[in-house]
Amino acid sequence: MKKQALNFTVNKQQESIQVTPRTRLLDALRLDLGLIGTKEGCGTGDCGSCTVLLDGNAVNSCMVLALQAEGRDVTTIEGLGEPGILDPVQQAMVRSGGIQCGFCTPGMVLSLKGLFDGNPNPSEEDVRIAVSSNLCRCTGYTKIFDAAQALSEGSLQAQAADGNDDAIGARMVRTDAVEKVTGGAVYAEDIQLPRMIYGALVRSTHAHARILSVDTTGALKLPGVKAVVTGRDIDMGYYGYELHDQRVFALEKARYLGEPIAAVAAVTADIAREAASLVKVEYEELPAVFDPEEAMSPDAPLVHDEPNAYQFDWESERKGNLCYRLEVGEGDVAQGFAEADEVVEGTYHTPEAHAGAIEPHSATAMADPGGRITIWTTTQKPFAVRSYLARALERKISSFKVIPTHIGGGFGGKLYPVLEPYVVLLAERSGLPVQMTLSRDEEMATAALLRHPSKVTIKTGVRKDGALVAQQVRMLFNTGAYGPYGPNTAALGSLMAGGPYRIPNLDITGLVTYSNNVPKGSIRCPSGPQMAFAVETHMEKVARAVGMDGLAFRLKNAWDNGDTTCTGQVLEAVSIKECLKKAAAAVDWDETCPPGTGKGLACNWWVSGTWGTQTLLETNEDATFRLISGCVDMGTGGMTSSVLQMAAAGLGVPAESIQLVRGDTDTLPWDHGHGGSRMTFTIARSAYEAAQDLKQQLLEEAAGQLEAAVDDMVLENGRIFVRGDRSNSVALAQICYNRHKKHGGPMIGVSSILDDAPPTTKPHPIGAFPAPSFCAHAVELSVDDDTGEIAVTRYAAAHDVGKAINPTGCEGQIEGGVAMGLGLAMMEELREVNGKVLNPSFADYLLVSAEDMPPMQTILVEQPAVEGPMGVKGVGEPPIAPPTGAVANALADALDVDVQRLPLTPEQVSTLIATRTHGQ
Amino acid sequence: MANSFEFTQPRDVAEALDALAQPGRVMPMAGGTNIMVNMKRAPLEADLVVDLTRLEELMPISAANGTIRMGAGVSFARLLEWQPGGALEGLMKPMCIAFAGPLIRNLATAGGNICDASAAADISPPLLALDATVELDSAAGGIRTLPLPEFFLGVRRTARRPDELLTAVEFPCPAADERWFYYKLGKRKADAISIVSIAMTVKLVQGRVERARIALGAVAPVAMHARETENLLQGEPLNEVTIGAAAATAAREARPIDDFRATGAYRRQMVETLVKRGLNHIAQQDK
Numbered sequence A: 001m002k003k004q005a006l007n008f009t010v011n012k013q014q015e016s017i018q019v020t021p022r023t024r025l026l027d028a029l030r031l032d033l034g035l036i037g038t039k040e041g042c043g044t045g046d047c048g049s050c051t052v053l054l055d056g057n058a059v060n061s062c063m064v065l066a067l068q069a070e071g072r073d074v075t076t077i078e079g080l081g082e083p084g085i086l087d088p089v090q091q092a093m094v095r096s097g098g099i100q101c102g103f104c105t106p107g108m109v110l111s112l113k114g115l116f117d118g119n120p121n122p123s124e125e126d127v128r129i130a131v132s133s134n135l136c137r138c139t140g141y142t143k144i145f146d147a148a149q150a151l152s153e154g155s156l157q158a159q160a161a162d163g164n165d166d167a168i169g170a171r172m173v174r175t176d177a178v179e180k181v182t183g184g185a186v187y188a189e190d191i192q193l194p195r196m197i198y199g200a201l202v203r204s205t206h207a208h209a210r211i212l213s214v215d216t217t218g219a220l221k222l223p224g225v226k227a228v229v230t231g232r233d234i235d236m237g238y239y240g241y242e243l244h245d246q247r248v249f250a251l252e253k254a255r256y257l258g259e260p261i262a263a264v265a266a267v268t269a270d271i272a273r274e275a276a277s278l279v280k281v282e283y284e285e286l287p288a289v290f291d292p293e294e295a296m297s298p299d300a301p302l303v304h305d306e307p308n309a310y311q312f313d314w315e316s317e318r319k320g321n322l323c324y325r326l327e328v329g330e331g332d333v334a335q336g337f338a339e340a341d342e343v344v345e346g347t348y349h350t351p352e353a354h355a356g357a358i359e360p361h362s363a364t365a366m367a368d369p370g371g372r373i374t375i376w377t378t379t380q381k382p383f384a385v386r387s388y389l390a391r392a393l394e395r396k397i398s399s400f401k402v403i404p405t406h407i408g409g410g411f412g413g414k415l416y417p418v419l420e421p422y423v424v425l426l427a428e429r430s431g432l433p434v435q436m437t438l439s440r441d442e443e444m445a446t447a448a449l450l451r452h453p454s455k456v457t458i459k460t461g462v463r464k465d466g467a468l469v470a471q472q473v474r475m476l477f478n479t480g481a482y483g484p485y486g487p488n489t490a491a492l493g494s495l496m497a498g499g500p501y502r503i504p505n506l507d508i509t510g511l512v513t514y515s516n517n518v519p520k521g522s523i524r525c526p527s528g529p530q531m532a533f534a535v536e537t538h539m540e541k542v543a544r545a546v547g548m549d550g551l552a553f554r555l556k557n558a559w560d561n562g563d564t565t566c567t568g569q570v571l572e573a574v575s576i577k578e579c580l581k582k583a584a585a586a587v588d589w590d591e592t593c594p595p596g597t598g599k600g601l602a603c604n605w606w607v608s609g610t611w612g613t614q615t616l617l618e619t620n621e622d623a624t625f626r627l628i629s630g631c632v633d634m635g636t637g638g639m640t641s642s643v644l645q646m647a648a649a650g651l652g653v654p655a656e657s658i659q660l661v662r663g664d665t666d667t668l669p670w671d672h673g674h675g676g677s678r679m680t681f682t683i684a685r686s687a688y689e690a691a692q693d694l695k696q697q698l699l700e701e702a703a704g705q706l707e708a709a710v711d712d713m714v715l716e717n718g719r720i721f722v723r724g725d726r727s728n729s730v731a732l733a734q735i736c737y738n739r740h741k742k743h744g745g746p747m748i749g750v751s752s753i754l755d756d757a758p759p760t761t762k763p764h765p766i767g768a769f770p771a772p773s774f775c776a777h778a779v780e781l782s783v784d785d786d787t788g789e790i791a792v793t794r795y796a797a798a799h800d801v802g803k804a805i806n807p808t809g810c811e812g813q814i815e816g817g818v819a820m821g822l823g824l825a826m827m828e829e830l831r832e833v834n835g836k837v838l839n840p841s842f843a844d845y846l847l848v849s850a851e852d853m854p855p856m857q858t859i860l861v862e863q864p865a866v867e868g869p870m871g872v873k874g875v876g877e878p879p880i881a882p883p884t885g886a887v888a889n890a891l892a893d894a895l896d897v898d899v900q901r902l903p904l905t906p907e908q909v910s911t912l913i914a915t916r917t918h919g920q
Numbered sequence B: 001m002a003n004s005f006e007f008t009q010p011r012d013v014a015e016a017l018d019a020l021a022q023p024g025r026v027m028p029m030a031g032g033t034n035i036m037v038n039m040k041r042a043p044l045e046a047d048l049v050v051d052l053t054r055l056e057e058l059m060p061i062s063a064a065n066g067t068i069r070m071g072a073g074v075s076f077a078r079l080l081e082w083q084p085g086g087a088l089e090g091l092m093k094p095m096c097i098a099f100a101g102p103l104i105r106n107l108a109t110a111g112g113n114i115c116d117a118s119a120a121a122d123i124s125p126p127l128l129a130l131d132a133t134v135e136l137d138s139a140a141g142g143i144r145t146l147p148l149p150e151f152f153l154g155v156r157r158t159a160r161r162p163d164e165l166l167t168a169v170e171f172p173c174p175a176a177d178e179r180w181f182y183y184k185l186g187k188r189k190a191d192a193i194s195i196v197s198i199a200m201t202v203k204l205v206q207g208r209v210e211r212a213r214i215a216l217g218a219v220a221p222v223a224m225h226a227r228e229t230e231n232l233l234q235g236e237p238l239n240e241v242t243i244g245a246a247a248a249t250a251a252r253e254a255r256p257i258d259d260f261r262a263t264g265a266y267r268r269q270m271v272e273t274l275v276k277r278g279l280n281h282i283a284q285q286d287k
Helices: A025-032 A088-096 A105-118 A124-130 A142-153 A156-163 A177-181 A217-221 A269-278 A333-339 A382-393 A420-430 A440-445 A486-496 A528-545 A550-557 A576-586 A642-651 A679-706 A732-742 A807-826 A882-895 A906-919 B013-020 B035-041 B076-081 B086-098 B110-116 B124-129 B227-233 B240-253 B264-284
Strands: A004-010 A013-019 A051-054 A057-060 A073-075 A197-203 A209-215 A225-230 A243-246 A260-266 A280-285 A322-330 A342-350 A362-367 A373-377 A400-404 A434-437 A454-462 A468-480 A505-514 A597-606 A613-619 A625-629 A658-660 A713-716 A719-722 A725-731 A748-753 A773-783 A790-800 A856-861 B006-008 B026-029 B048-051 B061-064 B067-071 B133-137 B144-147 B152-154 B165-172 B179-185 B196-205 B208-217
Touching (some): A013 A025, A057 A105, A088 A105, A088 A142, A088 A177, A105 A124, A105 A177, A124 A142, A142 A807, A197 A269, A197 A420, A209 A260, A217 A225, A217 A269, A225 A269, A225 A420, A260 A269, A260 A420, A322 A486, A333 A454, A333 A468, A373 A382, A373 A420, A382 A400, A382 A420, A420 A434, A454 A528, A468 A486, A486 A505, A528 A550, A528 A597, A528 A807, A528 A882, A550 A597, A576 A597, A576 A773, A576 A856, A613 A642, A613 A679, A613 A732, A625 A642, A625 A679, A642 A658, A642 A679, A679 A732, A679 A748, A719 A732, A773 A882, A790 A807, A790 A882, A807 A856, A807 A882, A882 A906, A906 B264, B013 B026, B013 B048, B013 B165, B076 B086, B076 B110, B086 B124, B086 B179, B086 B196, B110 B124, B110 B165, B124 B196, B124 B208, B179 B264, B196 B264, B208 B227, B208 B240, B208 B264, B227 B240, B240 B264
Parallel strands (some): A004 A073, A197 A434, A373 A400, A625 A658, A790 A856, B006 B048, B026 B048
Antiparallel strands (some): A051 A073, A209 A280, A225 A260, A322 A505, A342 A454, A362 A373, A362 A434, A454 A468, A613 A625, A713 A719, A719 A725, A773 A790, B061 B067, B067 B165, B133 B165, B179 B196, B196 B208
16 A cells, blocks of 8 residues: 655654555554554554544544644653653652553543643543543552542642652552653563564354364465464464363364464564465364353263363363362251251352453564574463463473563463464564564454353351351353363362351352353452352342341351361461451441442452562662562562562662562573462562572671671661671671672572462362452442442442552552452453354443442451461452442342342343332 | 555545545545444455545534534534533533543544444434434535435435535524433443433423424434324323323334343333433423
C-alpha cells in the first residue's frame, strides 16, 4: 500500500512521517515515532490503554487513522512533564499508589490530564466518569481516585514526605513507578529488533476433529512469508503443570476450537495472518462433548484416547474423560447428618472467566546460529518458560535464555507458555527475530487459560444452636481440552470446601473432566471465587435454616487457633473472627436494611507462597547494594517495594541504597515465579535472610578491622561501631571499598528458601496452606426490583496480612482483588457454546469500570504468622474470592431468594425475583 | 493485499460529495469508532475512505423556526455539553452519558451512530422520540430528507445510497411542556452496550395524551417506534389501566432476539417494565 506524508505535532514537536492509509494513529506513534508509552490492550476502543490527547481531548489512538491526524496536535505520555520533572498528574499517581502493572497507566494519566486541564477541581464523580473508559485490572481504581483527589485538593506536598519513608510498615513508593508513569517501561510488544518479522497461528476450526492433512503450499507462496511450521515437521514432547498432556501443535486430532495446528511468520503481521488463512487443513469432524456431566457418561466421545499414558506427578483415578479425582474427608458424614437437626442442600454454578490482564500475550524470539535461543516474553515464570520449552520441543533447558519484560498484568494468565514455543520455532526456521502478539479476540477466545467453570453441590448438617456437624461437597471442574491446572484447581478447592469452619464430619470429592472446550488455567486464587461463592452462599442458607444471623453463625463455627483442617493441618495465627467482626462493623451490620437493600458477608482462607527461591544481596564499592532475584513482578509492586523494604530492614540500611537487578534466566538465580501470593511471604523473606547473611559478613569484617568481638558490632547510619564506643568505628563504604579493591570482589549475602509444608494427617497432593491468611468481606447493595440491576453502595474488606510491610501495596492488592471479584459476582462470564466463545472482547466481556467501583473500606488486620521474621502472610490472591459470596448473600438478604448461579447480571437477578414472586 | 484502500480528507461538503461519487467501494468515515473496530478484525471492504472529520459545516447545532438542526458531524462529547433544556436535554444528556465512554465520545459523531444503524445505537431512540428526519446530500441528486424510521431498513442497513452523505438531523423543537423519559439498561454502569434502551416524549393536554412517542433500542433489528402503543395512548389519560395496557402492548410490539447480552424474553419483559416506569414518571413529571 502506498505511503502518504503525514505532518502533525507530537508532544510539541513538528513531525513529518510517511504512513499508509491503513496505519492507525497508535501504530504511527509506536512504530514510526518509537513512542511506546502508548499501549494496545484491545485495538477495539474498549480498554483505553492507547489513550492520547488529540487537540487536547482524550481519545483512543486505535480508533483514529494516522492520516486523520494531519495538521493536528497529539500529546502522548512521553509529552507530559519535562525531563526529570513529572507532571502533577504523574506525581499524584506515583505517590498515591495508583500504579501497579503500569500497562493502563499512560492512558489513565492522559485521561486525568485531559480532565484536569479543563477543570482543576473536579468532583469524584467527574473523575470516575473521566477515567471510565480506561480499564484497570490491578488497582480497583481506588488509589487512582485518591491521586485525583490529592491533585484536586493540592495536597500532593503533604503526601511526599510520607512517601519517602521506606521502613517496614511505611508507604514506600515502588521504585518502578516513575518508569511506568512516564511510559518508559518496556513491555513484551515494545521489543523491537532489527529485521524482526511477525508470526500468526493457524487454529483449528473445529472443536473436535481428526486432522487428515495440512497443506502449507499456499502460505509459502505468498510474498513476504518467511517460515511455516507444523506439528508434522518438528519433534514434540508432552508438557504440562502436574499433568503433561499437551503438545505445541495438534497432530492427529484437534481437541478444541482454536487449537494451534501450524504457525507462520512474515514480514508484516497482516501478511502473516493472510498466510495463516492460506494453510489448508483437512478435517474429519468428530462428535464433541462440552458439558462436564455429559463428559463423564460412559458413552461420551473421548477427548483423549489414552489419558493414562500421560505423565502425571500426582496419583489419581483417570478413566474416560475423567482427568482427575480427589477425595478427602474426616469423620463420618452419614452419622453427622443423622445427628443434625437440619440438613441443607444446594448446588452452585460459576461460569468461565478470564484473567483480564489488559496486556495481551506477546513474545519475541531470536535464534543465534550456534543454536541458542533468546526469548523476550511477558511471563510470571521465566524459568518455567525454559523448562516447558525444553519438554515441549525436546531440548535442553540450557538452550533457552528468557528475558522477562515488564508484565502488563498477570493474574495467573501468564503462568504458562502461550506464544513462546511458536516464536522459537519460527525464529529457528526463518533465521530472523520473530514477534507474535495475540489479538484481543484470540486472547479471550482461544489462548485464555480461563478460570475453571464450576458446579459445586453441598449438603450440610447443622444443629439447632447453629453448630455445624457434617458437610458433603462434590466439586466438578471442567478443564477443557487439556488439564494443565485442572488437578491443582480441584486440590486447592478441596481445602476450601469446608470453609474456614469447624466441621467434625467432612466428605469432599473433587472431579475434573476433560471436554472439547478451551483449556482452563490457574487464575488468581484458583478455585477461590468458585468455592467462596458456593460455600459462603450455602452457609448463609444454613444459617437461615436455623434462624441465625450470618455473622453470629460464622462466629460460632469459625476456626480458632488449634483447630484442624480437613487434611489435619493444625492452624495457628487464626484471625477469621477478627476479620469478620471488622468487615461487618464497617457496613453497620446490626442496622436493619430498608426494603430493596441488603447486606452480605463472606470469608475465606488461603495459602501464602511458597516454592523455592534464591536471593543474593551483593555489595557495591560505595555501600550501595545489588539485590539479585530471579523472581519477576507481575505488577503488584512487591519486588519494587516490600522486597526492598525487607532487605533494607535485614541489613540495616535505607531501601534506596538497594538496587533491584533486572536480568534474565542466564544471569539471575533460579526462582519458581510470581504467583501463589508468595512475593512478600517468600521472596521478601528470602531477601531479608540474604540481607542478614550479608550483614553478618560486614560485621565480621568490621570486627576484624576494629579489633573487637562480632557480637559487639552495631550498624547504624552507614557506619559500624563498637557497642558503647562510637569513636571506634568504620564506614560501611570503607569496608565495601576495601573488599572490592583489596580482596578481589564483593561480599554476597545468600538465602535459599524452600519451606516445608506444615504437617498433615491425611493424604492430599497439596496437604496444607503454609502461613494461611484469613479474610472477610461485607457488602451493602440495593436492587432495582423491576430491572434486576444491582448497585453496590458500600464495600468493606478485612484482610489478615500478618504484617503490612507496605500498607499501600497491601491495600492495592485488596482493592484490585475486590474489583475483580465484584466483576465475577456481577458481570464477568465468558460464554462458550459448542466450544465457541461468543464474547471475546472487552466490549462484551465486561470488567468492572471506574464508575462501577463502590466506595471501599480496606481494613488491614495484623495477626503475625509463625513463619518468618515479620509474620507476613500473602495478600495477592485472597481478595478476589469473597466478593462472589458476599454479593450473593447481600442479594439473598435484599430479596429473600436462593442464589445459585453467577454472574448476577440484571437478567439473572430478574429471574431470581420472578421465582420469589411465583413462590409467594 | 489485505486492507488496501486509499484515503482522502475533503475540506468541505462539496469535496466530500465528489469523493463519495467516485467509482468503487467508497466508505465515509466520521469518528471511525465502528469502522476501526471492524478493520481490526478483518480487512476493510473499501477502496477509498473519505474522512469527514474536517467538515466544519456538519458540526453546528442550530435552531430556527421551531426546528432544531443538528449537524451530522457533532460529536457525543459536544452533544453532552449542549444545554437546550427541557425534553431535548432530558433525552440527550443521559443518552450521551450512557454512550460508550469519554474517549469514544470525543470521537464518535451523531451521524456516524445513525449510519452504523445498529439496533443498539444509543442515539436512535431519542431521535425517534423527537420525530427526527435525516438529510442526505449527494453530488448527483442533491438534498433529500427522510423520516428516521424510513432511513433504517434492517440490521445495519440504511436508505443511504453509497454516494450520499448524511449531513444533518432535524426535528421540531419540543414544546416547553413536553414530557420525557430516557433509560438505558446495560450490564455495567459505564461503557456498556445496551440490553434495552428507551426514549419517550409525551404531550399531555388537560390530562390526556395528545401525542406520545415511544422509541425502543436493542429489541428489534432496528431501533423502532412502538407505534401501536403510541396510538393506543392517543387521547387517553395516564392511569394504572392505560399505562399497564400500553406497557403490555409495547412488549408485544418488540421483536427482541436472544444473544449473549440477554435473552429475548428478558428484553421483552424489560420493555414492559420500562414503558410502565416511563409513563408513570411522565404522569408525575412537573407536578
